[in-house]
Amino acid sequence: MTDLFKPIDLGKITTYPLGDRNSKVSDIDFAKKWVKGSSFEAFLEGLPNILAGSHVMEVVSSIVTAYKNRKTVMFAMGAHVIKVGLNPVVIDLMERGVITSIAMNGAGIIHDFELALTGRTSEDVTASLGDGTFGMAHETCSFLGDAIVKADRDTSGLGAAVGASIIEQNLPFSDNSILAAGARLGIPVTIHIAIGTDIIHMHPEFDPAKAGAASHRDFRLFASVAASLEEGVYLNVGSAVILPEVFLKAITIVRNLGHNLKNITTVNIDFIRHYRPTTNVVNRPTAAGGRGYNLTGHHEILLPLIAAGIIEKLD
Template sequence: MTLFDPIELAGVRSYPLSERKSIVCRDDFARPWRAGGSVKEWLASLPRILAAKDLLEIASGIVGAIGRDRPVILAMGAHAIKVGLNPVIIDLMRRGAISALALNGAGIIHDSELAMVGSTSEDVAAELGSGRFGMAEETGAYLNRAIREGAAHDLGLGRAVGAMLERERFPHCDQSLLAQACRLDIPVTVHVALGTDIIHFHPSVDGAAIGKTSHRDFRVFARAVSMLEGGVYINLGSAVILPEVFLKALSLVRNLGHRVQHFTTVNMDFIRHYRPVTNVVNRPTLDGGKGYNLVGHHEIMFPLLAAAVIEGLDEAGGAGNGPPPDSRRDI
């Protein structure tokens, strides 16, 4: 016998297929769609396999957290704003389905520009060569003034900007996450990396005020994380900043003695990034809970998740209706 001789197969041992444990079963298959059905019927038609199963489990986890009065924290990059998700997120806030928001520095820029003029996101390539990129007067002036005033009054950056938008009564505040969260008294924290945002090179910038208000927001964010036991944390499209902030906040609150062990984490983005998968999905849930990673475009996946949550809340008996759309707090 040499290395060139084929192995003999006569001694192979087999067993009945019916005795094997299989991970795919016909009972988990999708059901064909029929025209005229409802969202609830569409959700029920999904296969109970891989990402479809994860989507349904995440929605169920959010509905369960709301029913138990546990927080649902949405941390998001600015791209979610730029693909038109503000109305969906605001609706979830009004229903009581989002307890707190966390943004990066770009989030306040795009959200505030929407409130001011109903549009945002300039053509960077077209403006960079002339030095006009990022030079819109109102964006820098209003935001930097709000941050300075927030620092003077010991406010966090998110609350300072939200209050400014409400106070100025810009024509499109109904589409602003910051303004609507301020009305609903939902905390919005903003986590800034200095030099990453256009308002950092306007003459009105105050680096000390940014640092003071953003650090206060880190502490507010950590308070929300300290209450996350039994809740849900969603990272929507932040590849670096917010996954890092979340991991540090989680370490801080555990160091202070808060029990944050059994909770659900979700990362949603259109590609897999190292930090969100590691710092949101995997590491925080090593001692309990469960982490999920949903890959897909924000403008499709998040509305699907929102629809599943709303259907789940309705089935649970109308929980999560939240305050009516016109409710507000005094600023």
């Protein structure tokens, strides 16, 4: 059998000049060396114009362009964004008028409220799960239970009710609260719950019917904001399942109702890449037009970097 095959003869291989080849990497796109004492703008301009280096700057540019053209910038976030200390960064962008709306999962109201009340949040689950005390802090469930009743009474969304309650009760650390900032600035903050996922669902003060109705009103409000996304930007930061699914359904609604939604920019930011954000945020909604980005890294680094880039470009 070995007599049938001989080592192939490479002597007649054809070649071409390297200069004629299209190359994906060029030295004109390289990073610039850092000069001690330089500005942050110089840092941004010194990033390599390759892969995430270029994508970060394209995301910054898309948000700045949307802001200058008075287009919508939707910011959807998992509660981890709160837990890594980024409320001041998000609130600053809200106050500057960059962010048009906020969307959170159900855990968002828990951590945001606890920060507003005590300046602290995020219990040690491992330490408290064994004796059944996990999620049993009284104030959290009592306050949010009352806010759910308020949402039902006022026929408001859950986000608006919690934000208004934080302001009305003058909680000592309310400056830390994204929900309070939304209520103060008139920026919609919508809450999208999944029954059974949050600690307040374990308590007798929780009214699932009223909470579900309030969250559904928030979903409709979210869809209303999404209807204005043409030439705008949608960011999904740290939500792997809930908000990508909510976004996909909202996109379906607004297109079904005849709203123009072809040229949008979508951005997913998380420390690992998940199926739903990649599919339902980055790829599917932009298939008919626009651009989707996946930025992989820690929120506590990437979000301040992007926010600082936006502010530099605005100024």
